[in-house]
Amino acid sequence: MKNTFLFLMAAVSLTVSSASHAIVNILACEPEWAALATEIGGDKVKASSATTAMQDPHRIEARPSLIARTRNADLLVCTGLDLEVGWLPVLLQQSGNPKIAPGQPGYLDAGMQVPRLDIPTRLDRSDGDVHAAGNPHIQQDPRNIARVADVLVQRLSQIDAANATYYQARHKDFSMRWNAAIQKWTQQGAPLKGVAVVEHHKNMAYLLNWLGMRSIATLEPKPGVEPSVAHLSGLVSQLQREPARMVIRAAYQDGRPSQWLSDHAQIPAVVVPFTVGGNDQAKDLFGVFDDTLRRLLEAAK
Numbered sequence: 001m002k003n004t005f006l007f008l009m010a011a012v013s014l015t016v017s018s019a020s021h022a023i024v025n026i027l028a029c030e031p032e033w034a035a036l037a038t039e040i041g042g043d044k045v046k047a048s049s050a051t052t053a054m055q056d057p058h059r060i061e062a063r064p065s066l067i068a069r070t071r072n073a074d075l076l077v078c079t080g081l082d083l084e085v086g087w088l089p090v091l092l093q094q095s096g097n098p099k100i101a102p103g104q105p106g107y108l109d110a111g112m113q114v115p116r117l118d119i120p121t122r123l124d125r126s127d128g129d130v131h132a133a134g135n136p137h138i139q140q141d142p143r144n145i146a147r148v149a150d151v152l153v154q155r156l157s158q159i160d161a162a163n164a165t166y167y168q169a170r171h172k173d174f175s176m177r178w179n180a181a182i183q184k185w186t187q188q189g190a191p192l193k194g195v196a197v198v199e200h201h202k203n204m205a206y207l208l209n210w211l212g213m214r215s216i217a218t219l220e221p222k223p224g225v226e227p228s229v230a231h232l233s234g235l236v237s238q239l240q241r242e243p244a245r246m247v248i249r250a251a252y253q254d255g256r257p258s259q260w261l262s263d264h265a266q267i268p269a270v271v272v273p274f275t276v277g278g279n280d281q282a283k284d285l286f287g288v289f290d291d292t293l294r295r296l297l298e299a300a301k
Helices: 002-020 031-044 064-071 088-095 142-159 161-188 205-211 229-241 256-265 285-300
Strands: 024-028 045-049 075-078 107-109 196-199 214-218 246-250 269-272
Touching: 024 031, 031 045, 031 075, 031 142, 031 161, 031 285, 064 088, 075 142, 107 142, 142 161, 142 205, 161 285, 205 214, 214 229, 229 256, 246 256, 246 285, 256 269, 269 285
Parallel strands: 024 045, 024 075, 075 107, 196 214, 196 246, 246 269
Antiparallel strands: none
16 A cells, blocks of 8 residues: 555656656747747747748748647747738648637737838738738847747746746846847947848848838839849839949848849849848857848948
8 A cells, every 4th residue: 555655656746747847849930939939948948940041931831740740839939910821820720729829828929029010001912912910021120039039938937837937037148148239230230321222022121120221122023023134124224323232132032133133233132041040150049130230231341
């Protein structure tokens, strides 16, 4: 009897210990949120991204392997603002995971945590891929990363209350390092204020707004519509009247149109990492902005 009692007590102790050391499984829709979750969650979480820096986050296939990862998630962190509208609803429906349904603590819509840019005054399919709730590419302003981090630590503390103190301590440490980095980047980027650029796609708005740069044209005639030679030729003529200092694209975008414009307008073509993993220097969130600032400043000289 005594041995049976000791066995049961040991089993209960093991169960409680296992529960207190359970890993929170986080699925991020984009690499920046997986990196942020790791910064705050440390060894208490397992964070992965549904997409990579070399994929267009608008256009992802909801494959069975991704559905399986969604089914096992405790927390889903996505940009929202219709960025994932073509594939995320399928993942949520097919996974059958009630913990990460919209409105639940396990669903975090990052885009709704920040001031949004480019909210359209009209919605018409003839205007191309227009996002009704505003421009979704919020991660290119480091201040937005901080805003999402403030909400993410609250969600982690709610989902895994046993480790709330741990998450809050890591968030405090991250915030101190991140705010110091923002101050450094802002000072470094001061010479970029007022610099005119051409974007490949309307996905640089938050970066340009933060640095005080100006977008005067896009390679795409409409959002999501690939540029024709006629459109690019028109841009060359436009730049003769209103010069730009560079043409910018994200790492995942086709480099041929920006290189064509670079050659014909004689301005640098700049490839920014856009998110974590966009190049060898952008191994984490800090690396993304270190490398982005370096590339923009070199092109502006």
